[in-house]
Amino acid sequence: xxxxxxxxxxxxxxxxxxxxxxxxxxxxxxxxxxxxxxxxxxxxxxxxxxxxxxxxxxxxxxxxxxxxxxxxxxxxxxxxxxxxxxxxxxxxxxxxxxxxxxxxxxxxxxxxxxxxxxxxxxxxxxxxxxxxxxxxxxxxxxxxxxxxxxxxxxxxxxxxxxxxxxxxxxxxxxxxxxxxxxxxxxxxxxxxxxxxxxxxxxxxxxxxxxxxxxxxxxxxxxxxxxxxxxxxxxxxxxxxxxxxxxxxxxxxxxxxxxxxxxxxxxxxxxxxxxxxxxxxxxxxxxxxxxxxxxxxxxxxxxxxxxxxxxxxxxxxxxxxxxxxxxxxxxxxxxxxxxxxxxxxxxxxxxxxxxxxxxxxxxxxxxxxxxxxxxxxxxxxxxx
Amino acid sequence: xxxxxxxxxxxxxxxxxxxxxxxxxxxxxxxxxxxxxxxxxxxxxxxxxxxxxxxxxxxxxxxxxxxxxxxxxxxxxxxxxxxxxxxxxxxxxxxxxxxxxxxxxxxxxxxxxxxxxxxxxxxxxxxxxxxxxxxxxxxxxxxxxxxxxxxxxxxxxxxxxxxxxxxxxxxxxxxxxxxxxxxxxxxxxxxxxxxxxxxxxxxxxxxxxxxxxxxxxxxxxxxxxxxxxxxxxxxxxxxxxxxxxxxxxxxxxxxxxxxxxxxxxxxxxxxxxxxxxxxxxxxxxxxxxxxxxxxxxxxxxxxxxxxxxxxxxxxxxxxxxxxxxxxxxxxxxxxxxxxxxxxxxxxxxxxxxxxxxxxxxxxxxxxxxxxxxxxxxxxxxxx
Numbered sequence: 001x002x003x004x005x006x007x008x009x010x011x012x013x014x015x016x017x018x019x020x021x022x023x024x025x026x027x028x029x030x031x032x033x034x035x036x037x038x039x040x041x042x043x044x045x046x047x048x049x050x051x052x053x054x055x056x057x058x059x060x061x062x063x064x065x066x067x068x069x070x071x072x073x074x075x076x077x078x079x080x081x082x083x084x085x086x087x088x089x090x091x092x093x094x095x096x097x098x099x100x101x102x103x104x105x106x107x108x109x110x111x112x113x114x115x116x117x118x119x120x121x122x123x124x125x126x127x128x129x130x131x132x133x134x135x136x137x138x139x140x141x142x143x144x145x146x147x148x149x150x151x152x153x154x155x156x157x158x159x160x161x162x163x164x165x166x167x168x169x170x171x172x173x174x175x176x177x178x179x180x181x182x183x184x185x186x187x188x189x190x191x192x193x194x195x196x197x198x199x200x201x202x203x204x205x206x207x208x209x210x211x212x213x214x215x216x217x218x219x220x221x222x223x224x225x226x227x228x229x230x231x232x233x234x235x236x237x238x239x240x241x242x243x244x245x246x247x248x249x250x251x252x253x254x255x256x257x258x259x260x261x262x263x264x265x266x267x268x269x270x271x272x273x274x275x276x277x278x279x280x281x282x283x284x285x286x287x288x289x290x291x292x293x294x295x296x297x298x299x300x301x302x303x304x305x306x307x308x309x310x311x312x313x314x315x316x317x318x319x320x321x322x323x324x325x326x327x328x329x330x331x332x333x334x335x336x337x338x339x340x341x342x343x344x345x346x347x348x349x350x351x352x353x354x355x356x357x358x359x360x361x362x363x364x365x366x367x368x369x370x371x372x373x374x375x376x377x378x379x380x381x382x383x
Numbered sequence: 384x385x386x387x388x389x390x391x392x393x394x395x396x397x398x399x400x401x402x403x404x405x406x407x408x409x410x411x412x413x414x415x416x417x418x419x420x421x422x423x424x425x426x427x428x429x430x431x432x433x434x435x436x437x438x439x440x441x442x443x444x445x446x447x448x449x450x451x452x453x454x455x456x457x458x459x460x461x462x463x464x465x466x467x468x469x470x471x472x473x474x475x476x477x478x479x480x481x482x483x484x485x486x487x488x489x490x491x492x493x494x495x496x497x498x499x500x501x502x503x504x505x506x507x508x509x510x511x512x513x514x515x516x517x518x519x520x521x522x523x524x525x526x527x528x529x530x531x532x533x534x535x536x537x538x539x540x541x542x543x544x545x546x547x548x549x550x551x552x553x554x555x556x557x558x559x560x561x562x563x564x565x566x567x568x569x570x571x572x573x574x575x576x577x578x579x580x581x582x583x584x585x586x587x588x589x590x591x592x593x594x595x596x597x598x599x600x601x602x603x604x605x606x607x608x609x610x611x612x613x614x615x616x617x618x619x620x621x622x623x624x625x626x627x628x629x630x631x632x633x634x635x636x637x638x639x640x641x642x643x644x645x646x647x648x649x650x651x652x653x654x655x656x657x658x659x660x661x662x663x664x665x666x667x668x669x670x671x672x673x674x675x676x677x678x679x680x681x682x683x684x685x686x687x688x689x690x691x692x693x694x695x696x697x698x699x700x701x702x703x704x705x706x707x708x709x710x711x712x713x714x715x716x717x718x719x720x721x722x723x724x725x726x727x728x729x730x731x732x733x734x735x736x737x738x739x740x741x742x743x744x745x746x747x748x749x750x751x752x753x754x755x756x757x758x759x760x761x762x763x764x765x766x
Contacts, residue, residue, distance in 0.1 A: 033758065
C-alpha cells in the first residue's frame, strides 16, 4: 500500500482541478472573487490572473480573433464568457483553466452581456446584425433577434431580465424582455438620434445612454418610464473636429457622485453632463471612475496613447499625468478601487498602480494585452 | 495496484476539500461569487448557502453568542469573518467548511469591517469600548484603539484604507487611517451630536451618516472635505413617540437614485432625506434598496415583525405588503437584485422571493435565522 499512498498524494492536486488542458492554474480549492481575465488580442489567447498578489494563473489559447473582445462572468464567478470579433463565443472555466464550450455565432460581433439571473448570454453582431441569445450553461442558441441588417451596438443587461441595445443604421434602441428566453418581447424606441455607435447603462440600471455619431449629443432612455431624452445636444458645435483615430468606449463612461463624465469625440476634452468641459492630453478613449467616485481615469487615442490622466472630481481638474508606456488600451479597477490594472499593448505589459499614491506596485508580462476584466463584474448591472 | 486506484478515486473528493471538519459542502472546485452565510443566532451556528439553486451547503457549529452577529468577506470571497456579540471573531473557510481561526477579542462587540485592501479586520466594542484591528490572514492583533470607555458603534471601512466609527457616549466620529496597521492615525470629529447609535457609509464611501439617539436628526460627515453637517434635524418633532422596541439598523439605510430612505425611530414611518415621509405598517428596522434602486424593502419591529413592505421609489408609495411569517429579522438581495432572501426566525425558515413578481421561489430550513450575508459584499465599500 505504501506505493499507492505515494501515488495518491502525488495525483491529488491534479485531480482536484480535473486535469486542466493547459497549465495547472489552481492546485487546490480557491475563491474566485479576486480573479480576472486579460485579453491578449494578437494571439487569440487570454490570461487568467488574480489581483490579491498580482499573479498570472494561466494562459488559455485558441480563442480566435480577440481584437475588440469583451468578457462577462457567471454569477458564481467561476466561468468567463469571451466575445471575439470573429463571432466566437467561448465559455472558459477559470478554475480548471480550460475551455468548456466554444461556438461561432456570427460573422462579426462586437460585444455581449449576461442576464440579470445569469442564465442567458447575449451577443450583438455588426454583420449580419441582430442579437443572439444563448443558454449560459450549455451555449445552446435560444433566441435570434434580427435587426433588418442594422448593426447592433451598445448591448447591455438591465434589471427585469432584459437586454437593451442600439441599432446603428436604424437609429433605434430596442429593449428585449427575456422572461421567456425562446420568445423575447421586444419594445422598440425609434428616431432616438442618428447612428448610435455605443452605449452604457447607469450603475443602477435605470438610464441607458447611447452616443450618437451622426450628430452631436447623446440619447438617454429612462427604463423606469420609457422616455427618451436628448442630452448634450450641441457639445461639439463650434469646435474644430480633429480626425477621429478611435471611437471612445462608452461603457467606459464615468458616473461619479452627481456627475457623468463623457469622452468627447474628436476633441481633446472630457465632457461633464452638467455642461463643464475638462481639457485633456488627447482624444479620450476610456473615461472611468474609481469605484469611490473621487477620481476619474482617462486614456487616449493615438498618438497620445502612452498617457493616462487622472481627474479629481471635487476640483474638476487633472491632478496626475502618468506615462505607463506604449499603447495604453484599457484600465480596470480592483473592486474597492485601491489599485488599477493598466494594459500597455506595445510594451507587452500589465502595470498595476496604487490609486492613492499613483505608485507602480506590480508589472506582469502579457502578449499585446488589451481588455482587462475582473470577476466583480458578475455582481454589477450592465457589466 | 487495482485496490490502490479504487482507494484513490474514493478518497479524492474528500481530499479535494481537505477533509472538512463538518459536513462536506464542496465536493469539487467551485466559484464563490454565489455563496452566502446565514446566522443561526440561538445555536451559535451559521449556514453556508448558495444562491444560484437555493441550497444549504453546510452548517458550522461553535461560533458562540451570535445575537446581533455580522459578517464580512475576504476579497477572494473564500473566507467569512463572523463577529459575535460575545466578542468572538471567527474566520470561516467557506470552501473547506471549517473554522480556520477563532479569537475572543473583547467582552461585548457589535460589529466589524474589513479594510479596502482586504488585509485588515476591525472589530468595534461596547464593553470595554474601543476598536481592535487584526491581520485578516492570521487574526493576529495589530492595533488596539481605546475610546476612553465610550461604546463604539457604526464601524465601517472607507476608501483610503480607513476605518470610520462613532463614539456613543462621547458623541464623536473617529476616522482611523490604517496605512501603518500597528500605528493608526486617528482624526477625531467632536460634538457631532448626542448619542450616535449606529451609522452607514454611502455606497461610494464619501458620506458617513450617523443616527442620533439623544436628539432628532443625523450627523453627516463628508470624508472628501472633512465637514460635518446635521441632516433631518427635526424629523421627530411634533410626533408622539411610540415605545422603541428595536433600534433601526442604519447599515440598512437605502440610497436609491437621488434619495436616501431612513427608518424613523419610534415612528411608523420611513423618512426620505429630502423631507418626504412615507407612512408604513410599523416601526421600520431595515430599509433596504433593491440593487437597481427602483424598490425599497422594509421590515418592522415587534409587534409588526411578521410583515415586509415594498416602496416604489418613483411613486413614493407602498406597492406591496408581504407576510413572510413570524419574526422577520433580515433581508439580503442577490447581487443584481433579481431575488431577495428573508430570514423568518420564529418559523425557522429562510424564504426567497422573486423581487419582480413577489412570488415565493424557495424556502430553506434554518434554526432561528437572523442575518443573511452574501459574498458580493466583499466587493463593496462599507459592507
